[in-house]
Amino acid sequence: MNSTELDNLLHDGLTRRIPCGSKVLLIIPDTTRTAPVADMVRRIHRILRELNAQHDIMVALGTHPPLTEPALRRHLGIANGSLEEAYPGVRVINHAWDDPASLVSIGAIPAKRIAELSHGLLAENVPLTLNRAIRNYDQLLILGPVFPHEVAGFSGGSKYLFPGISGPEMIDFFHWLGAIITSLKTIGIRDNPVRAVLDEAAAQVPLPVHAVSMVVHNGKLSHVSVGGVKESWRAAVEQSQRLHVVRKPRLYRRVLACAPKMYDDLWTGGKCMYKCEAVVADGGEIVIYAPHINSFSITHGRVLEQIGYHVIGYYLQQPERFKGIARAAMAVSSYIKGAGEYRDGVEHPRIRITVASGIGREACERAGLGYADPAQINLRDWPNREEEGLLFIEKAGETLYLPQEKGTAP
Numbered sequence: 037m038n039s040t041e042l043d044n045l046l047h048d049g050l051t052r053r054i055p056c057g058s059k060v061l062l063i064i065p066d067t068t069r070t071a072p073v074a075d076m077v078r079r080i081h082r083i084l085r086e087l088n089a090q091h092d093i094m095v096a097l098g099t100h101p102p103l104t105e106p107a108l109r110r111h112l113g114i115a116n117g118s119l120e121e122a123y124p125g126v127r128v129i130n131h132a133w134d135d136p137a138s139l140v141s142i143g144a145i146p147a148k149r150i151a152e153l154s155h156g157l158l159a160e161n162v163p164l165t166l167n168r169a170i171r172n173y174d175q176l177l178i179l180g181p182v183f184p185h186e187v188a189g190f191s192g193g194s195k196y197l198f199p200g201i202s203g204p205e206m207i208d209f210f211h212w213l214g215a216i217i218t219s220l221k222t223i224g225i226r227d228n229p230v231r232a233v234l235d236e237a238a239a240q241v242p243l244p245v246h247a248v249s250m251v252v253h254n255g256k257l258s259h260v261s262v263g264g265v266k267e268s269w270r271a272a273v274e275q276s277q278r279l280h281v282v283r284k285p286r287l288y289r290r291v292l293a294c295a296p297k298m299y300d301d302l303w304t305g306g307k308c309m310y311k312c313e314a315v316v317a318d319g320g321e322i323v324i325y326a327p328h329i330n331s332f333s334i335t336h337g338r339v340l341e342q343i344g345y346h347v348i349g350y351y352l353q354q355p356e357r358f359k360g361i362a363r364a365a366m367a368v369s370s371y372i373k374g375a376g377e378y379r380d381g382v383e384h385p386r387i388r389i390t391v392a393s394g395i396g397r398e399a400c401e402r403a404g405l406g407y408a409d410p411a412q413i414n415l416r417d418w419p420n421r422e423e424e425g426l427l428f429i430e431k432a433g434e435t436l437y438l439p440q441e442k443g444t445a446p
Contacts, residue, residue: 037257037260042079042257042260043079045260045262046079046080046083046248046260046262047083048262049248049262049263050080050083050084050087050177050246050248050262051083051086051087053244053246053262053263054084054087054089054175054177054246055087055174056087056088056089057087057088057089058087058089058090058173058174058175059089059090059091059172059173059174059175060084060089060090060091060092060173060174060175060176060177061091061092061093061094061169061170061172061173061175061176061177062077062080062084062091062092062093062094062177062179063093063094063096063176063177063178063179063180063196063197063200063201064077064093064094064095064096064179064180065095065096065179065180065181065196066095066096066097066100066103066111067103067107067111067298068100068298068299068304069180069181069183069191069298070181070252070255070296070298070434071180071181071250071252072250072252072257073111073112073179074111074112074113074114075113076179076248076250077093077112077113077179078113080177080179080248081123081126090125091126091177092126092127092128092129092169092172092173093112093123093126093127093128093129094128094129094130094131094167094169094201095108095111095128095129095130095131096131096178096180096196096197096200096201097130097131097133097200097201098131098133098199098200098202098207099133099134099199099207099335099336099364100304100334100335101334101335102130102131102132103130105119108128109122112128129167129169131167131200131201132167133199133202133203133204133207134204136203138167138168138169139165139166139167139168139203140165140166140167140168140170140171141163141164141165142164142165142166142240142241142242143164143240144161144162144163144164145161145162145164145233145236145237145240146161147159147160147161149236150162150233153229153232153233153236154213154229154233155229157213157216157217157229158209158212158213158216160209162205162206162209162233162237163203163205163206164198164202164205164206164237164240165202165203165205165206166197166198166201166202166203166241167201167202170201170241170243173243174243174244175243175244175245175246176197176241176243176244176245176246177245177246177247177248178192178193178196178197178245178246178247178248178249178265179247179248179250180192180193180196180247180248180249180250181249181250181251181252182249182250182251182269182272182273182275182276183276183280183434184223184224184276184280184281184311184434184435184436185223186214186219186222186223186307186310186311186371187210187211187214187219187222187230187367187371188210188214188222188228188230188231188234189222189223189224189225189226189227189228189230189231190224190226190231190269190272190273190276192247192249192269192272192273193231193234193235193238193247193249193265193266193268193269193270194231194234194235194237194238194265194266194269195234196247197234197237197238197241197245198210198234198237198238199211202237204362204364206237207364208362208363208364209233209363210230210233210234210364211363211364211367211368212363212364212366212367213229213230213233214230214367214371215348215351215363215366215367215368215370215371216348216352217229217230218348218370218375219310219313219371219374219375220313220314220375223310223311223314223436224277224281224436224438226270226273226277235266238265238266245264245265246262246263246264246265246268247261247262247263247264247265247268247269248260248261248262248268249261249262249268249269249271249272250272251272251275251276251279251280253279253280258275258279259271259272259275280434280435280436281435281436281438282435282436282437282438283438283439283440284315284422284427284437284438284439284440285440286315286422286425286439286440287315287316287317287320287439288315288316288317288320288422288425288426288427289316289317289319289320289321289425289426290320290321290322290323290425290426290427291312291315291316291320291321291322291323291426291427291428291429292323292325292413292415292418292426292427292428292429293308293309293311293312293322293323293324293325293429293432293433294308294325294326294415294428294429294430294431294432295308295324295325295326295328295329295432295433296431296432296433297328299326299329299433300328300329300334301329301330301331301332301333301334301337302324302326302329302331302332302333302340302372302391302393302395303332303333303334303335303336303340303368305324305326305329305393305433306324306368306371306372307432307433307434308322308324308326308429308432308433309322309324309371309372309374309389310371311429311432311433311434311435311436311437312427312429312432312437313374313375313387314436314437314438314439315427315437315438315439316387317387317425318386318387319386319387319388320387320388321387321388321389321390321406322374322387322388322389322390323390323391323392323408323413324389324390324391324392324393324432325392325393325410325413325415326391326392326393326394326410327392327393327394327410327411328393328394329391329393329394329395330393330394330395331395332395332399332403333365333368336362336364336365336368339361339362339365340365340368340369340403341399341402341403342361343358343361343365343366343369344369344402344403344404345369345370345372345373345389345403345404345405346369346370346373346378346383346404347370347373347374347375347376347377347378347383347384347385348367348370349376349377349378349379349383350370350378350383351366351369351370352378353378372389372405373385373389373404373405374386374387374389375387383404388406389405389406390405390406390407390408391405391406391407391408392407392408392409392410392413393410394410395407397409415428
């Protein structure tokens with residue numbers, strides 16, 4: 037769509053849903069998603085001003101590190117001047133998941149309901165907390181792209197609330213439930229137990245929530261839907277399924293997945309592995325090529341160094357050993373290690389995960405990951421070798437690769 041069509045779509049969708057004079061919190065992604073955030077924020081800002089809607093912007097960080105002011109300016113496309121000069125009267129807020137003073141309780145999902153939604157996998161009371169700033173607004177408006185996602189099936193929608201601006205309880209639960217199910221059984225699937233829990237939580241938010249859901253393909257905006265959070269998200273998922281899922285006619289013995297610069301640690305760079313895990317043959321290898329990455333996780337690095345990377349059974353069969361460890365960290369550890377089994381005290385991962393980054397050999401091997409020197413990898417050696425069982429993904433992390441026929445994923 038051209039610029040005028042986009043403006044008309046946004047104007048029609050927002051003016052029909054947001055009353056004049058409302059107080060609106062615009063919730064946006066951080067820098068780990070490909071999306072024209074700056075352009076879309078400018079367009080939405082103009083419309084909200086027309087509606088005389090006082091509004092602020094919150095970055096849905098989950099547990100990702102807060103953005104510095106220079107990073108916020110870059111994220112919002114502000115080349116010169118301050119945030120206040122670019123958006124007078126608009127506060128730009130980083131969510132703080134680990135600051136109890138910044139959170140407010142909105143209720144809970146009881147254990148019985150969790151058991152129903154998770155098909156019996158878990159049964160526990162899940163407290164629901166959100167950034168307490170929501171109390172200052174009449175409406176929440178989510179702006180975010182939709183891609184296949186390793187935990188929720190697809191990103192976007194209610195995920196911008198939980199875990200986007202939520203407290204640690206849902207962040208831990210969300211990741212843990214996804215880990216027990218495993219990424220291979222969730223990623224790219226619209227309706228799944230994790231998404232059902234997120235939608236259940238979102239239904240308890242005590243004010244109206246709308247969404248502008250985007251689908252970005254090859255760096256260009258391909259789809260925008262405006263509406264209720266679930267309605268808008270489902271329309272975008274339909275397009276994401278069409279544009280972001282690539283079916284391959286074979287399995288590969290090695291995959292080189294190149295991490296874009298927007299992933300600044302292995303916590304986010306692990307997306308490069310999740311999106312191609314299903315097309316790797318048993319015993320095969322994924323190499324995450326990320327020379328710019330220097331840590332396992334900016335937020336959770338010490339915990340991951342302590343526990344390493346393991347298949348999910350390693351944690352499930354040793355609950356006492358890992359008592360007190362954040363389940364989100366164990367979950368992401370298992371996502372990156374991939375599918376596999378833990379039998380008689382021995383791990384049997386289905387495939388090998390090798391990291392070619394600024395993280396040293398000793399650290400990788402101590403954590404249970406393979407190591408490769410990125411300086412020894414020549415990217416020109418990899419393209420056009422699929423018949424040899426080698427797959428090269430130049431920009432990994434957002435396109436999902438699956439076997440040609442449904443039901444053949446390992």
